[in-house]
Amino acid sequence: MPDLSASARPVVTRKDVARLAGVSTAVVSYVVNGGPKNVAPATQEKVRQAIAALGYRPNVTARALKMGSSRILGMVVPKIGSPFFASLAQAVEKAAEEAGYAMLLGDSRDSLTVERRHLSNFADRQVDGVFLCSVVNHRPEVSELEGRGIRTVLLNFSEYPLEVDAIGPEFVGSSRRAVEHLASHGHRDIALVQGFVTGNTLDGREFGWREALRGMGASEGRVFRCSFDRAGGYDAGRRFLAVPDRPTAVFITSDEQAVGFLRALHEAGLRVPEDVAVMSFDGSEESEFSWPPLSTVRQPIQQMAEAGVRAIIGTGRDEPPRTQVFDCDLVLRRSCGCEDHKS
Amino acid sequence: MPDLSASARPVVTRKDVARLAGVSTAVVSYVVNGGPKNVAPATQEKVRQAIAALGYRPNVTARALKMGSSRILGMVVPKIGSPFFASLAQAVEKAAEEAGYAMLLGDSRDSLTVERRHLSNFADRQVDGVFLCSVVNHRPEVSELEGRGIRTVLLNFSEYPLEVDAIGPEFVGSSRRAVEHLASHGHRDIALVQGFVTGNTLDGREFGWREALRGMGASEGRVFRCSFDRAGGYDAGRRFLAVPDRPTAVFITSDEQAVGFLRALHEAGLRVPEDVAVMSFDGSEESEFSWPPLSTVRQPIQQMAEAGVRAIIGTGRDEPPRTQVFDCDLVLRRSCGCEDHKS
DNA sequence: CGTTTTTGTTGACTCGAGTAGATCGCGCTG
DNA sequence: CAGCGCGATCTACTCGAGTCAACAAAAACG
Structure with a gap:
């Protein structure tokens, strides 16, 4: 049975400070807050000393109650x-x-x-x-x-x-630029590894990918959907490997998924970027230390x-x-x- | 200037509920908390309905102040x-x-x-x-x-x-077992990649590593100290590569550092585990999806x-x-x- | 039917701090 | 010296909920 009655409770309150300093509680508040009224320098000093002597800390909960702000x-x-x-x-x-x-x-x-x-x-x-x-x-x-x-x-x-x-x-534009960058390396068949999105709208990253493909007049790209984590990326990678006429590049909607995807490629003995080029999204620290280091879209x-x-x-x-x-x-x-x- | 005066404030309080239900505020509390006194079933029902009608939610801050527990x-x-x-x-x-x-x-x-x-x-x-x-x-x-x-x-x-x-x-024993496992693969020269620890005591992982080396009668192992992150592990990896008569195995104090270390090995074209065997500590999801997947000590x-x-x-x-x-x-x-x- | 016990309800005080409004005292002016 | 102004200080109420002492009403008992 948790002993809540003996929970954290201020040992010393405004009242104690006031008593020791020989002033009213209001003055203590004024000093602590640089309050709405001003206090004579001498009195301020007395209060400060009392606060220091007692180790007084204002009770944040009480203040929150009064002010309506926590x-x-x-x-x-x-x-x-x-x-x-x-x-x-x-x-x-x-x-x-x-x-x-x-x-x-x-x-x-x-x-x-x-x-x-x-x-x-x-x-x-x-x-x-x-x-x-x-x-x-x-x-x-x-x-x-x-x-x-x-x-x-x-x-x-x-x-x-x-x-x-x-x-x-800016999901759409930066994804488009990422895919265009893959294209600039000569890739025409660029797949998308896309996390599941709950909701009725298209993810901006998917939209940007489509835009880029359309812009370069490429054939329709293939999509591998998976969960938004490393395991999802790995799973997508396995499916990617099984597909006939494999795409030569992939845009992946997060670094995490990309890490899982890379593992699937490594397992199959494929080289990155020689066999498959990869770009991902987020720009986390993880992307810098994977192998090979991930090219990615960095969010600020x-x-x-x-x-x-x-x-x-x-x-x-x-x-x-x-x-x-x-x-x-x-x-x-x-x-x-x-x-x-x-x- | 933030408008704190208009901050979150309960729209409806215990008092409103009490008024609508035609009871005192105390009764409302008793109903809400199943509180220290009991309330007649009929009255409970009235209060419940008033609560539902007004959408009353007790103010947690006020409760925290009174109870001394947040x-x-x-x-x-x-x-x-x-x-x-x-x-x-x-x-x-x-x-x-x-x-x-x-x-x-x-x-x-x-x-x-x-x-x-x-x-x-x-x-x-x-x-x-x-x-x-x-x-x-x-x-x-x-x-x-x-x-x-x-x-x-x-x-x-x-x-x-x-x-x-x-x-x-259990830092010491599990680290010792990890290092002993490396030894069971035939390694005799097992290095340690150890995060900086602020403090005057030996890290348990380092202690376990030393114990294992001593137990197998091996020569004294080499230590690479670095920060507790991927960049630190990478840095340690670079230093590891430069050392003459390179150790054949490493025990690394965290998965994160191990990921950075692996990148350094990959860059140098070394194979894991053939050229260098690696074990790390923590058992995070990250360890499962690195390349190669990391053998690690999993914390519960x-x-x-x-x-x-x-x-x-x-x-x-x-x-x-x-x-x-x-x-x-x-x-x-x-x-x-x-x-x-x-x- | 009177008395005790039980049950239900309420008013009032509390937690600790913010601050308006009242009060006090001091100096200055006419 | 009365009167005013002003800055410093205090008193007292407030925030919203927990809960105890006190009381009222109903039930149980002799």
């Missing part, structure tokens, strides 16, 4: 174990911490039910904003948050939603995270939601046929 | 972008969520200063417990938490601390996370802290010389 941001991701979302979480946490906010992390384990549970839980905890990487790529259900005035930012969204803040990479993760924090804490309640799209750059390494500059 | 656990990791800590966070979050707790995540970015700031911040927020993966491997400074009665669990610790809860893998991450949550929420305040050590198993794949059973 100085906590929530973040919900499909799977924190995935390198991409881990990097995203790292970037968001950094940006949030620098702005003086703590971050609640919810892992939805690829389940919409769990995602909803986290959102509802965060709403109850009066977080000041939520970052949502939804497991579905159409507009997720955030009305509960909005109804409570909690600003929500969609991260890594794949379409252009309205009526809600959204931040994501830190900038996106900072923009997200600004959208939440630096935006008035009445300002309309905005969609912000970030340009990505191509990182050319060995897997596409370029030489890695590092080696 | 139902939040904190977790501090050196770097959430690292696959191992990401998996650990995923496991802890799952265990916490199942127990009805939310998780605050703090990334200390390999800095002791930031780690301390997170701990102190968590203490102020009256979290009910903290999971700490410290950047230092000697006993970290948790007195501030303890002083506030916040139960702390050290995760992935490398020595046996006293006076604080600690949970970690989910069990450790669950034990951690139990240690925090299922333990009385007066019970003494415990150290729990978890056995790991060897996952034998291709990189050590075993055939991967999957291929």
Whole structure:
């Protein structure tokens, strides 16, 4: 039986400080907050000393109750174990911490039910904003948050939603450029390895791939669908190997999947990029250390995270939601046929 | 200027429910909590209907203030972008969520200063417990938490601390077994790639490696120290390649470092395991999809996370802290010389 | 039928901090 | 010296929910 009654409780409160300093509790607050009224320098000094002597720390929970703001941001991701979302979480946490906010992390384990549970839980905890990487790529259900005035930012969204803040990479154009780059190495038959997307819309990466193929007047490309992880990429790779008249290049929708795909190619004794050229999407650290190093589309993760924090804490309640799209750059390494500059 | 005054605030409070149901606020609480007094079935029904009609959700912050318990656990990791800590966070979050707790995540970015700031911040927020993966491997400074009665669990610790809860893998013995396994493939000269450890104690993995070498009566092994990430492993790999009379096998202290190390070997055109056999530590998903697949020591991450949550929420305040050590198993794949059973 | 016990309900106080409104005291002006 | 202004300080109420002492009503008992 957990002993909750004896839980964390401030040892020393504002009242104790006030008593020791010989002032009222209000003055203590004014000093701590540079409060709405000013305090005589001499009194400030007394209070400061009392605070130091007692080791007083203001109770954040009480402040949160009074102010209606917890100085906590929530973040919900499909799977924190995935390198991409881990990097995203790292970037968001950094940006949030620098702005003086703590971050609640919810892992939805690829389940919409769990995602909803986290959102509802965060709403109850009066977080000041939520970052949502939804497991579905159409507009997720955030009305509960909005109804409570909690600003929500969609991260890594794949379409252009309205009526809600959204931040994501420029999927279509950068994917097109990636595929065009493969074409510039002479490839005409470029396949797509695409993660399953729940929702009724086309993924931007798939769209960009199609655009590029159309632009170069190439035959229709083949698509290998699989889950958004290494195992999925591996599985797609096995299917890729079995196909007749194998494509000579592949565009893969995430670095993680690409790593799994590479393993399948290695197992079959194929060389990359000589037998199959590969480009992927995300630009995670993982892409740099696979073999061969992956050419990839790098998302500006830190900038996106900072923009997200600004959208939440630096935006008035009445300002309309905005969609912000970030340009990505191509990182050319060995897997596409370029030489890695590092080696 | 952020509009904090209009922040998240419950639209409907206990009072509204009480008014609509025609009862006192106390009764509403009793119904919501199955609370310390019982309520006549008819009244319960009225209250339930009022709650449903208004869409009332209890204010968690207010409850936290009154109870001194936020139902939040904190977790501090050196770097959430690292696959191992990401998996650990995923496991802890799952265990916490199942127990009805939310998780605050703090990334200390390999800095002791930031780690301390997170701990102190968590203490102020009256979290009910903290999971700490410290950047230092000697006993970290948790007195501030303890002083506030916040139960702390050290995760992935490398020595046996006293006076604080600690949970970690059996570093020494499993490392010894891993190195002995390399020896069973005929290797006599087995090097160690070891992450930098801040602190004055020997890492358990290094200790196990030494034990194994001593046990087989082998010559003294060589050590390559580097940072605990892929780039570090790559760097160690470059140095490894340059050394005269190269060792035929390596034991690496994490999968991440091993991935970087493998890249260095590939670049030099060496084959694994024929030219150099490799075993690593952690057992992350990454190890399964590298090329060749890594033989590794798998930590029972989910069990450790669950034990951690139990240690925090299922333990009385007066019970003494415990150290729990978890056995790991060897996952034998291709990189050590075993055939991967999957291929 | 009066009295005790039980059950249901309520008002009021509490957690710790923010801050408006009242109060106090001081210096300056007429 | 009365009167005013002003800065410093304090008192008291607030946020929303938990829960105890007190009370009312109903049930059980003799």
